[in-house]
Amino acid sequence: MFTVVMAQAALAEPAPLTEADFASVDKDQAALGQLLFYDKILSGNRNISCATCHHPKFGTSDGWSLGIGEGGVGLGPDRNAGQDHSRIEKRVPRNAPALWNLGARDVHTLMHDGRVSIADTYENGFNTPAEEWLPNGLNSLLAAQALFPLTSEAEMAGGSHENEVSGAVNDRIDKGWPIVAKRVRAIPEYGRRFVEAFDHIDAPEQVTIVDVANALAAFQALEFRSFDSPFDxxxxxxxxxxxxxxxxxxxxxxxxxxxxxxxxxxxxxxxxxxxxxxxxxxxxxxxxxxxxxxxxxxxxxxxxxxxxxxxxxxxxxxxxxxxxxxxxxxxxxxxxxxxxxxxxxxxxxxxxxxxxxxxxxxxxxxxxxxxxxxxxxxxxxxxxxxxxxxxxxxxxxxxxxxxxxALTGTSLDRPMFGVPEKVPSGLPVD
Structure with a gap:
């Protein structure tokens, strides 16, 4: 929310936010990213998607103080902590942030603590928890950020003893990403769509986690733009x-x-x-x-x-x-x-x-x-x-x-893509 200071002279109202404030995005890549965003294939145990905690029904958040990640059951305020051996082992430590306008050109820092930012600290364009192990080729800050829920035990990876992704991440943060990428490209529809959407990909075998992240970022950058509120x-x-x-x-x-x-x-x-x-x-x-x-x-x-x-x-x-x-x-x-x-x-x-x-x-x-x-x-x-x-x-x-x-958009019920009826993995869609 917003920090209040002692009474002061009026501050200037900003210039309107417009399409020009956002980087251009390939719509075919965004359409592919839509499927990935709602597909649980990206999670270690194939039971949670990006949308589970960032669903448009709940303003691209989840309605809880602290997120209910790996092991939870249901969606939004109806989601529960699960039960028996598959229940959550711990709460996600922070509130699931909304995704609105994260594709704007001027956004340079993400996460509540800013641990993903544009910088050349590790000579790969970004300062992230992966440090020098962050793969090259990520085309935006939003793409870099998209990689990290996949590595979190509480969010999407699962426990280190539960699946091959979380086990690899437990060894080193970047070790799980190739496993996720292989899962995705092995699905024929995904392989075909990556070849169609990315000029540098000639065969499904060439798809890497960088391409997955770039597609996810393209979708979020287009789908979650909002600057038509009464204030705008x-x-x-x-x-x-x-x-x-x-x-x-x-x-x-x-x-x-x-x-x-x-x-x-x-x-x-x-x-x-x-x-x-x-x-x-x-x-x-x-x-x-x-x-x-x-x-x-x-x-x-x-x-x-x-x-x-x-x-x-x-x-x-x-x-x-x-x-x-x-x-x-x-x-x-x-x-x-x-x-x-x-x-x-x-x-x-x-x-x-x-x-x-x-x-x-x-x-x-x-x-x-x-x-x-x-x-x-x-x-x-x-x-x-x-x-x-x-x-x-x-x-x-x-x-x-x-x-x-008055900062609520007036066309949120008319998204460019919306929630898909199904995803290529065949897993259920939240």
């Missing part, structure tokens, strides 16, 4: 696109509330990292040497103490559709998320688990809130909390909430 129409000159409450909320967003100091520019994000002091819970995203169920945010990537508990500013198009909010989904309600920005210390102290939304998994309850028993860690997190924002009335909070609803 207003920026384009339709002065009557917002109702009275939304106009007041816009004035607060770019004025007194200071939201646009971080949610800036056409994408409504500075792509930087801020410590909001969201109440912690869940397994945390620990570093390899960290034995505490905590999430240190950007510091886990940068190793800089000043980055402790900082998380990337999200973009806000369609934010009303993607509850719960925050890197860990600490709040189910937009107004509560606004209140947290206004009074982070007070909201931290008043927060209860009822504010979050977790699927019932009794075998994980002991871990879910264990962090609150560590008084030293809670004290550290409270010391890294953003300054309080300006005092706003409940009426002003309601107006800000109304403005955030």
């Amino acid at each position: 129409l207003y920026l384009g000159g339709a002065v009557d696109a917002l109702d009275a409450s939304q106009e007041r909320g816009l004035d607060l967003f770019y004025g007194k509330a200071g939201c646009a100091s971080c949610h800036s520019g056409p994408l409504l994000s500075d792509q930087q990292f801020h410590a909001l002091g969201l109440p912690p819970f869940g397994p945390g995203r620990t570093r390899r040497f960290d034995l505490i169920a905590r999430d240190v945010g950007r510091m886990g990537e940068s190793d800089r103490l000043e980055d402790a508990y900082r998380f990337r500013t999200p973009m806000l198009r369609n934010v009303a559709l993607t509850a719960p909010y925050g890197h860990n989904g600490a709040y189910q309600d937009l107004a509560d998320m606004i209140r947290h920005h206004l009074d982070p210390e007070g909201m931290f102290d008043r927060w209860t688990p009822a504010k979050a939304k977790l699927p019932d998994a009794p075998w994980l309850h002991q871990v879910d809130y264990v962090i609150w028993q560590d008084r030293a860690e809670i004290a550290r997190q409270r010391r890294n909390v953003a300054a309080s924002g300006p005092p706003l009335s409940e009426a002003e909070i309601a107006d800000l909430t109304a403005f955030l609803h």
